Amino acid sequence: MLVAKTHKSGVVTLTLCRAAKRNALSGALIEALGTRLDATRDEDMAVLVVRGDGDRAFASGGDLDELSAIRTVEAAADMSHRFRAVLEKLRSFPVPVIAALNGDAFGGGAELAMACDLRIAAGHARIGFLQGKLAISTAWGGGPDLFAALGISRALRLLGRAEILSAPCAREWGLLDAVADDGQPFEAFVDAYVAGFSERTPDVMRAFKALAHAARIGAPRDAALALETKHFARTWADDAHWAAVEASLGRAGKVQE
Numbered sequence: 190m191l192v193a194k195t196h197k198s199g200v201v202t203l204t205l206c207r208a209a210k211r212n213a214l215s216g217a218l219i220e221a222l223g224t225r226l227d228a229t230r231d232e233d234m235a236v237l238v239v240r241g242d243g244d245r246a247f248a249s250g251g252d253l254d255e256l257s258a259i260r261t262v263e264a265a266a267d268m269s270h271r272f273r274a275v276l277e278k279l280r281s282f283p284v285p286v287i288a289a290l291n292g293d294a295f296g297g298g299a300e301l302a303m304a305c306d307l308r309i310a311a312g313h314a315r316i317g318f319l320q321g322k323l324a325i326s327t328a329w330g331g332g333p334d335l336f337a338a339l340g341i342s343r344a345l346r347l348l349g350r351a352e353i354l355s356a357p358c359a360r361e362w363g364l365l366d367a368v369a370d371d372g373q374p375f376e377a378f379v380d381a382y383v384a385g386f387s388e389r390t391p392d393v394m395r396a397f398k399a400l401a402h403a404a405r406i407g408a409p410r411d412a413a414l415a416l417e418t419k420h421f422a423r424t425w426a427d428d429a430h431w432a433a434v435e436a437s438l439g440r441a442g443k444v445q446e
């Protein structure tokens with residue numbers, strides 16, 4: 190249901206495996222994601238990648254069959270809290286999380302993508318907050334994420350019109366950071382994009398993610414500055430910094446010769 194792969198490059202990939210159901214987010218799948226995030230958060234990695242299995246959908250949202258059993262306000266609120274708690278684990282995961290949209294991200298699947306820090310996509314992927322079509326609003330934190338990402342007007346347009354954006358359009362709007370070229374194998378596209386991050390040390394990526402999370406939650410500036418100094422001082426004193434300086438000076442030495 191959920192497959193985790195640790196790559197030598199310091200990248201961990203989690204794959205949602207319910208392709209036959211377009212990776213619909215059942216309670217069991219969401220729970221498996223939460224358990225895996227808890228188990229993985231202290232591992233040495235530069236970035237975490239989340240993707241869907243197959244080439245049709247990243248995640249087609251909550252599992253409509255399963256969710257149809259939820260009928261009361263209280264039960265709906267409970268589900269909202271339980272599922273959102275797992276997406277909060279992505280939002281607060283200690284290193285940057287990249288959503289690799291292998292296909293459509295609809296409804297809760299779009300909310301899952303927004304809970305990640307960056308989003309990249311296959312050229313055929315689409316993203317749509319379809320909740321309004323089902324006469325419901327967003328449930329798992331994706332609404333506030335969308336308003337923060339796009340601003341009031343565009344977010345309200347996507348939600349109110351239940352508009353589906355193509356990958357190129359989503360990139361133009363700033364919802365996606367990169368889109369695979371026509372004919373480019375998706376795995377090669379993801380590997381090339383992630384490689385730029387995996388050259389950094391896990392500590393440096395934890396520092397950058399701490400600042401990103403502080404920004405996402407609107408932390409007061411003095412708290413963010415204190416966080417920055419705490420992480421900077423730790424990375425500055427780390428051996429990795431001095432090894433990099435020596436390598437750089439060594440290169441500079443060659444340049445001076």
Ligand SMILES: CC[C@H](C(=O)O)C(=O)SCCNC(=O)CCNC(=O)[C@H](O)C(C)(C)COP(=O)(O)OP(=O)(O)OC[C@H]1O[C@@H](n2cnc3c(N)ncnc32)[C@H](O)[C@@H]1OP(=O)(O)O
Pocket residue numbers: 209210211213214245246249250251252253254256293295296297298300319320323325326327328329
């Ligand atoms: C709290 C609610 C939650 C939220 O708002 O946070 C939500 O996400 S509500 C759900 C919002 N999502 C949708 O409305 C998308 C529904 N699915 C589709 O539009 C299509 O399935 C699509 C475009 C993702 C893929 O279309 P395609 O033609 O490639 O496949 P099929 O439609 O034939 O689907 C194949 C198979 O998967 C089952 N399926 C797909 N999505 C879901 C889903 N969200 N929940 C449960 N099952 C889903 C579909 O029923 C088919 O099953 P089969 O047994 O083969 O008939």
